Amino acid sequence: MTDEKELQEFYSQTDNELLQIIETQCMLLATIAEICEPEYRTYDDELIDMNFVKGYAYKVILASQKKLLKYIKGYNINIDNQDKDGHQQT
Numbered sequence: 001m002t003d004e005k006e007l008q009e010f011y012s013q014t015d016n017e018l019l020q021i022i023e024t025q026c027m028l029l030a031t032i033a034e035i036c037e038p039e040y041r042t043y044d045d046e047l048i049d050m051n052f053v054k055g056y057a058y059k060v061i062l063a064s065q066k067k068l069l070k071y072i073k074g075y076n077i078n079i080d081n082q083d084k085d086g087h088q089q090t
Contacts, residue, residue: 018068025057025064032057 032050041047
C-alpha cells in the first residue's frame with residue numbers, strides 16, 4: 001500500500017505529460033532489468049517477451065524525446081521573438 005502512495009507522489013512531481021511518459025518507461029525498463037535475471041525467469045520464452053517490451057519502451061522514449069525537443073525549440077523561438085518588455089516584436 002505504501003509503495004503505491006510513494007509512486008503517486010513521485011508521478012505528481014512532473015506536470016509535463018511527455019516527461020511523465022519518459023519516467024514511466026524508464027521505470028519499466030528498470031523493472032525488466034531486475035527480472036531478466038535467469039533465476040527469476042521460469043521460461044525462456046519470457047526473455048523474448050521482455051526484449052519485445054524493452055524495444056517498445058525505447059521507441060516510446062525516443063518519440064517522447066523528439067516531441068519534447070520540438071516543444072522546447074518552439075518555446076525558445078517564442079521567447080526570442082519577444083523584446084525585454086515582454087512585447088511581441090514585429
